[in-house]
Each structure stands twice: as C-alpha cells, then as structure tokens.
Amino acid sequence: MEPGAISLRATGRGRRRLLVNRVAESSAVLAAVLAIAVLAVVIWSVGSRGVGAINLDFFIKGPSSDFFGGTGGIAPALAGSLLLVAVATLIALPMGVLTAIFVSEFAPVRAGRQIRLWLDVLNGFPSIVIGIFVFTLAVKTKVPLLGIGHHQSATAGGFALAVIMLPLVARSTMEVLRLVPNELRDASYALGVSKWQTVIRVVLPTSFGGILTGTTLAVARAAGETAPLLFTCAIAGQVVDWNPTHSVQSIPLTIYLDSESADPALHQQAWAAALVLILFVLVTSLTARLLLERSRKKLGLQR
Amino acid sequence: MLARVEAASIPAGPLPRTRRLGDRIGDGLLYGLTALAAILGVLVVFAIIWRVADGAWPAIKFFKLGFVYHNVWNVNLNGGSFGARDLIIGTVVTSFGAMLLSGPISIAIGLFLSELAPPAVRAPVGTLIDMLAAVPSVVIGLWGIYVLAPFNADHIAPAIHAVLGWIPIFGGDPHTESTVFTAIIVLTIMTIPITSSICRELFIGVPSELEEGSIGLGATRWEMVKTVVVPSVRGGVVAAIILGLGRALGEAIAVTQVIGNFIPMGRSLFAPGDTMASRLANQYQGASTDRQIAALIYLGLVLLVITFITNYAAQRVVKRFEFQRTGGA
Numbered sequence: 001m002e003p004g005a006i007s008l009r010a011t012g013r014g015r016r017r018l019l020v021n022r023v024a025e026s027s028a029v030l031a032a033v034l035a036i037a038v039l040a041v042v043i044w045s046v047g048s049r050g051v052g053a054i055n056l057d058f059f060i061k062g063p064s065s066d067f068f069g070g071t072g073g074i075a076p077a078l079a080g081s082l083l084l085v086a087v088a089t090l091i092a093l094p095m096g097v098l099t100a101i102f103v104s105e106f107a108p109v110r111a112g113r114q115i116r117l118w119l120d121v122l123n124g125f126p127s128i129v130i131g132i133f134v135f136t137l138a139v140k141t142k143v144p145l146l147g148i149g150h151h152q153s154a155t156a157g158g159f160a161l162a163v164i165m166l167p168l169v170a171r172s173t174m175e176v177l178r179l180v181p182n183e184l185r186d187a188s189y190a191l192g193v194s195k196w197q198t199v200i201r202v203v204l205p206t207s208f209g210g211i212l213t214g215t216t217l218a219v220a221r222a223a224g225e226t227a228p229l230l231f232t233c234a235i236a237g238q239v240v241d242w243n244p245t246h247s248v249q250s251i252p253l254t255i256y257l258d259s260e261s262a263d264p265a266l267h268q269q270a271w272a273a274a275l276v277l278i279l280f281v282l283v284t285s286l287t288a289r290l291l292l293e294r295s296r297k298k299l300g301l302q303r
Numbered sequence: 304m305l306a307r308v309e310a311a312s313i314p315a316g317p318l319p320r321t322r323r324l325g326d327r328i329g330d331g332l333l334y335g336l337t338a339l340a341a342i343l344g345v346l347v348v349f350a351i352i353w354r355v356a357d358g359a360w361p362a363i364k365f366f367k368l369g370f371v372y373h374n375v376w377n378v379n380l381n382g383g384s385f386g387a388r389d390l391i392i393g394t395v396v397t398s399f400g401a402m403l404l405s406g407p408i409s410i411a412i413g414l415f416l417s418e419l420a421p422p423a424v425r426a427p428v429g430t431l432i433d434m435l436a437a438v439p440s441v442v443i444g445l446w447g448i449y450v451l452a453p454f455n456a457d458h459i460a461p462a463i464h465a466v467l468g469w470i471p472i473f474g475g476d477p478h479t480e481s482t483v484f485t486a487i488i489v490l491t492i493m494t495i496p497i498t499s500s501i502c503r504e505l506f507i508g509v510p511s512e513l514e515e516g517s518i519g520l521g522a523t524r525w526e527m528v529k530t531v532v533v534p535s536v537r538g539g540v541v542a543a544i545i546l547g548l549g550r551a552l553g554e555a556i557a558v559t560q561v562i563g564n565f566i567p568m569g570r571s572l573f574a575p576g577d578t579m580a581s582r583l584a585n586q587y588q589g590a591s592t593d594r595q596i597a598a599l600i601y602l603g604l605v606l607l608v609i610t611f612i613t614n615y616a617a618q619r620v621v622k623r624f625e626f627q628r629t630g631g632a
Contacts, residue, residue, distance in 0.1 A: 017523050017526065018523060020523070020525055021523035021524055021525040021526070024524075024525035024528070025419060025524065025525065027411055028411040028412070028414050028415040028419050029415060029419070030411075031407075031408045031409075031411035031412045031415065032411075032412050032415045032416070032420075032428055032432070034408065035408070035412060035431075035432050035435060035495055035496075035499070036428065036431050036432065038435065038492055039431060039432075039434060039435045039438070041450075042438060042442070042443065042446050045446050045449075045450045046442060046445075046446065049449075094340070095340050095343065095344060096344075098336055098337045098339075098340035098341070099337065099340045099341040099344045101333075101337045102334075102337035102338050102340065102341040103341065105337070106334055106337060106338065107338075107341070113622070114345075115341050115344070115345055116622075117618055117619075117622060118344075118345045118348050119344060119345075120614075120618045121348055121611065121614055121615055121618060122344075122347060122348050122351075124546070124549050124550075124553075124610060124614035124618070125348075125351065125553070125607065125610060125611070125614075126552070126553025126554070126555065126580055126606055126607070126610055127553070127555070128553065128555040128556075128580050128583050128584055128603070128606075129351065129355060129553065129603050129606060129607045129610075130351065132355055132358070132583070132599075132600055132603040133350070133351040133354050133355055135358075136354045136355065136357065136358035136600065137350075137354055140358070140596075163347060163351075166344055166347070167344075170344060194323075194326035194329060194330055195330045195333070196326070196329035196330045196332070196333040197326070197329065199333060200333075220437060221437070223439075224437075224438075224439025224440070224441065224442070225439070225440075226439070226440065226441045226556045226584075227440075227555040227556050227580075227584060230555075230583075230584055230587040231587050234587060252439060252441045252556075255441045255442065255445055256441050256444070256556060256560070259441075259444065259445045259448055259449075259560060260560070267449070270445055271445070274441075274442045274445050277439055277441075277442060278438060278439070278442050281437055281438070281439060282434060282437060282438075285434070285437045286430070286434065289430060289433070
C-alpha cells in the first residue's frame with residue numbers, strides 16, 4: 001500500500017456496525033423464509049397425505065357406512081358448501097357493494113370514515129361469536145316467513161358466512177371505487193347524465209373487475225370458515241341436500257369432525273377434503289389477486 | 304371568433320329545471336338504497352353485541368361476575384355450574400404467547416418486504432405470505448394435530464425442556480402431544496400474515512426523504528431502520544401486533560384441534576389446556592341444558608367484549624396512520 005493512502009476497509013467500531021447490520025438483515029430474510037417454509041410444509045403435508053384418497057367416487061359418493069366400504073365420498077359436503085357459500089354471497093354481495101357505493105359516492109367524509117371503522121371492527125369479531133349471534137337469531141328462536149328457526153339450516157349458516165363476507169366485500173369494493181378516475185365521473189356529469197346513471201353506467205362497469213375479484217377473495221375466505229357453522233349448520237344428514245331450510249354438510253366441518261374422530265380411515269378422508277379445500281382457496285385467491293393487480297394497473301394508467 | 308352573448312338574451316331568474324323526473328327519483332332511490340345498506344352493515348355490529356348479551360342474560364343473572372373468576376365446567380341434571388377462569392387464562396396465555404413470537408417475526412418480515420428485498424422479490428414473497436393467511440384455520444388445525452403436535456412432542460419441546468426445564472412453564476412432560484405450546488405455535492402462524500402485511504404498509508409509508516437522509520449521514524441500513532423507520536410508525540406497529548392479537552384471541556377451530564380441551568390448566572406450556580373460543584367450538588353439540596347454552600353464550604360475550612376492545616383501539620390507531628398517509632381520503 002502506498003504511504004498516505006486511505007483504507008476503505010472498516011475497522012473497529014465501523015466493523016461492528018456493519019456486522020450488526022449484516023445480522024439484522026439476515027434475520028429479516030430468515031423471518032420471511034421461515035413464513036414461506038411453513039406455508040410450503042403445510043401444503044406439502046396436505047398434498048402428500050390427501051392425494052391418495054382422491055378419486056372420482058370421492059367427489060360423487062356420500063359417506064358410506066358399510067363395514068368394508070371405506071369412508072365413501074364427500075359429495076354431500078361439496079354440495080352443502082356450495083349452497084352455503086351461494087346463500088352467503090347472495091346476501092353479502094349486494095349489501096357490500098351498496099355500502100361501498102354509499103361511502104365512495106354519497107357519504108360525507110366523516111360518515112364514510114365511521115362506516116369504514118365499524119366494518120373493520122366487524123371484520124375483527126371472532127367468527128365463532130358470529131356463529132353464536134346467528135344461533136340466537138335464527139336457530140334458537142323461530143324466524144317468521146323464511147321457514148327456518150328452532151333448528152339449524154343452510155340459510156342460518158349462509159347468513160353467518162355472509163356476516164363474515166360483508167366487511168371484506170364492502171372494503172375491497174370501496175378500494176376499487178376509489179380508483180375510478182374522477183375525470184370519468186366529471187365527463188359523465190358534463191354530458192348532463194344524472195348521478196345514479198353515472199354510478200350504474202360509468203362507475204360500476206369501470207370497477208366491475210375489481211368488485212368481482214374482491215368478492216372472489218371473500219368467497220374463498222367464507223368457503224374455509226368452520227366456526228360460524230358449528231352452531232348454525234352442523235348437524236346434518238348423510239345425503240346431498242339442496243334445501244336451504246335444512247341443515248347441510250360442509251367441507252370445513254367434515255374436515256373438523258374427521259380430524260377429531262378416532263378412525264384412521266376418516267383421517268385420510270380429512271386430509272383429502274383438506275386438499276380439495278386448500279386447492280380451491282389458494283387457486284381462487286391467487287387468481288383473484290393477480291386479476292386485481294391487473295385491473296388496478298389498468299385503472300392507474302387511465303388516470 | 305367567439306360569438307358575443309347579448310346580456311338580454313339570458314333569461315332573468317333561475318335556470319329552468321331541466322332534470323327529468325326519472326333522474327330525480329333515480330338519484331333519491333340510489334341514495335336511499337345505498338344509505339340503507341350502509342346503515343344495516345353498521346347495525347350488524349350492534350345487533351351482534353345485543354343478541355349475544357341477550358342470549359347470555361339468564362347466565363349473567365345466575366352466575367353474575369363470578370363466572371369470570373370461578374373455575375368449574377360441570378354439566379348435570381340441575382343445569383350445571385360454570386365458571387370461565389381457566390378458559391380466560393388459557394385465551395390470554397395462548398394469545399400473548401403467540402404475540403411474543405409473531406410480533407418480532409412480523410416486524411422483520413415487514414422490514415424485509417419494504418426495505419430490504421429487491422423489487423422483483425417483493426411482490427411474490429408478499430403474495431406467498433398473504434397466502435398463508437388464506438389457508439383455512441381448520442386445515443392449519445388438521446396439520447397441527449397430525450404433523451406439528453408430534454414434531455413438537457418429539458423434538459422442539461424436549462429440546463426447550465432440556466435447557467429451560469427448571470422454569471415451571473417449561474416443566475412437566477415435554478412429550479405430551481396436545482399442548483398449550485402447540486396452540487401458541489399455531490396461533491403464531493395464523494397471526495404473522497396479518498401483522499406483517501400491516502407493518503409492511505406502515506414501513507412503506509415512511510417518507511423516503513427521511514430514510515435517504517439517514518443513509519446519507521452514514522447510517523447502516525439497520526441503524527436507519529432502528530432510528531428512523533420504526534420510531535416514526537411505532538404506534539402503528541403496536542396496533543398491527545394488537546390486531547394480530549385480536550385474531551389469536553378469537554381463533555376457535557385450530558386451537559380446539561390442538562390444545563387438548565382440558566381444565567384446570569397446568570402450570571406448564573407442555574400440558575393440555577383450553578381457551579374460551581376453543582371451549583365454544585368444542586361444546587357446540589354437547590349443549591344439553593338451557594343453562595349450559597346460556598353459559599356458553601356468556602362465554603361468547605366475554606370473548607366478544609375482549610376482542611371488541613382490542614380491535615377498536617387498534618383500528619383507531621391504524622386509522623390515524625392511514626389518515627396521515629392519504630391525507631384523509
């Protein structure tokens with residue numbers, strides 16, 4: 001080294017600071033790797049243990065009770081989950097979208113902020129408590145007109161799932177409506193179009209994709225919920241049943257009951273049902289997310 | 304060339320109403336409909352509180368506040384006697400345990416995603432961690448029973464026991480499968496995606512001028528995080544952790560699957576226990592007497608009150624940061 005040249009190599013205190021920095025950075029990377037590793041292990045466990053029990057019969061047959069017939073399939077649970085989620089979506093989608101329209105198009109800022117706050121509080125309620133709420137509302141007591149009450153039903157279970165979905169649909173729709181450029185609304189008003197026509201013909205079509213994906217995410221969440229169904233739609237028959245006033249089986253509850261059972265064959269069925277559920281949930285939420293990202297970019301470019 | 308408008312050609316008085324009747328009705332209708340939906344949505348929150356309190360009323364009258372400090376869960380022909388002390392303790396222990404583990408990990412993930420990771424890595428890693436939140440709790444619970452619990456009992460718990468076994472909470476038999484410890488790990492896994500994604504948003508919101516200023520003054524990245532990024536959103540980070548805690552307090556299914564549903568709680572984490580939400584999930588079919596049903600709803604009410612307070616407080620703080628960032632939009 002030439003005399004008088006300054007070394008850029010850190011020494012002493014500076015060295016220690018760099019070392020501390022290196023350790024901190026590594027632990028941040030490690031934390032992220034750990035979280036992804038857990039996801040991978042969960043998916044791998046479910047996949048490797050569940051795939052063996054999956055065949056056509058698994059999807060089209062009901063649970064079999066004969067001694068040598070194995071555990072049969074999960075057709076009633078598939079149909080039940082479909083029915084429950086359909087009921088929930090029928091309630092939560094219009095309610096959520098209308099709420100979001102009110103907040104983004106009509107409400108004063110303060111009112112909008114309050115509504116958002118309470119929806120977030122609702123989102124934070126334990127799902128089991130929402131199940132109890134619906135239990136006291138529509139299972140313990142009689143509901144006039146709907147033909148439900150005094151017993152569990154798919155309507156009650158679907159309503160509980162709707163309460164879970166409502167804040168999710170409303171919040172995601174609000175986010176998308178906020179992305180609709182104000183220039184579009186102004187252009188519509190400048191042409192003499194009234195407010196309701198603007199909302200229906202301009203704002204909603206522009207944000208349709210976003211609302212759809214937000215709803216899909218909420219459906220994925222509702223399809224996997226078990227706790228709200230325990231008190232509202234748990235004790236059910238063993239056959240495919242499309243009557244919403246009856247209690248029906250569902251995939252999450254099948255997994256729960258099978259996992260608690262002592263019969264190893266039922267454990268196998270639980271893993272297979274879990275594989276079906278996890279595939280449905282992950283594939284739908286992943287697709288919805290990618291689409292959402294795309295429509296967000298598209299709206300962003302127009303701005 | 305612009306045509307000059309003669310002042311006289313503008314009609315005096317207000318402009319004629321050109322809005323069609325249909326538009327006036329349509330505007331009113333849409334306003335009314337959307338306002339109704341919004342009000343109903345908010346009312347659901349209060350309806351839940353009211354109905355659960357109402358359903359719990361017989362038990363509240365019968366057990367009064369003794370319900371929260373007695374420890375008994377006995378069903379008999381007289382109706383049974385119920386007290387939730389150990390269930391409340393179990394809920395607090397599992398949730399705080401999960402918070403202690405998931406807090407630092409979530410902050411680290413938030414920092415990784417906002418400050419450290421190259422842009423090309425951020426989006427996919429963020430999505431994967433969000434996917435962890437999408438895994439249904441019943442699936443996490445199933446995995447908890449048959450994969451995590453045996454692994455804990457064979458490897459992790461004995462290792463901790465060997466080093467820290469002299470502390471009562473790590474005492475007992477580390478080879479037990481259904482344990483409070485496993486429940487804590489399951490809850491940690493379930494809260495990490497929630498807390499880390501809020502942390503990421505908070506850290507991204509820190510003005511880059513501040514960060515660049517700190518780097519420019521010669522700070523390392525860690526020193527910048529420690530002295531600029533985290534302090535400027537400290538309240539938000541606390542709120543994010545509390546929101547994760549709220550999730551952990553209310554989680555029923557996954558916990559009931561792994562915790563062993565047993566009271567009285569032992570002193571050790573390597574022993575079975577129970578939580579409020581887990582007891583509710585566990586007893587849904589067994590509820591035989593009216594008093595037991597009322598007691599279960601009372602339990603739900605206690606849980607609701609606790610989660611309501613934690614969530615409301617945390618939401619207010621998070622909202623403040625959102626407000627700062629978006630300027631109140």
